[in-house]
Amino acid sequence: MVVLHHDEGSIVTLEDNGLVKKVVLGKKSSGLRWGISPEELVNREIKALELIVDVDGAQKLVERVSATSFTSQYIEGKSLRDHCEILPRSYFDELVDIMEKCHERGVHRLGLTRADFLVTPKKRPAVVDFGNIILIDDPIARIPGVLELAEVYNFLKAYELRRKYTTQHEVALARTR
Secondary structure (H helix, E strand, O other): OEEEEEOOOEEEEEOOOOEEEEEEOOOEEEOOEEEEOHHHHHHHHHHHHHHOOOOOOEOOEEEEEEOOEEEEEOOOOEEHHHOOOOOOHHHHHHHHHHHHHHHHOOEEEOOOOHHHEEEOOOOOEEEOOOOOEEEOOOHHHHOOOHHHHHHHHHHHHHHHHHHHHOOHHHHHHHHHO
């Protein structure tokens, strides 16, 4: 077992069977709500992964393990946060395409950190961690403009990342942040 991520709210490990296991340890935020129980967080993330099951480049659910954990397929790659090389613009075009397909299926990501975007060995994007999301049937999604603002935020973040990772100067600056 290899620990891929660990904070006060969850631990993500690469298991000996080649699957990624996420265990939610405590209350966290999701969909602009705070203090959500580990059980509800796992339910929300599993629902999101079921909605985007056919989106290439998005994390794939394998199974629920318990009320507070699930497994997903391992995606080989390095987080964009740890990637220190120039990337082709096509990486970001594909990243936007993944986001658009998620939006079409009712999954709107929040908290877009570079750790959630992977660079595969073929320099293609992959997206993991669908814990902090707005789902199409969330009560907050009924407020006019909320989903549109989430989409705009996603695309602005992708544009900002493209600017940082497509020129050598910006890649060098990104390393220092």
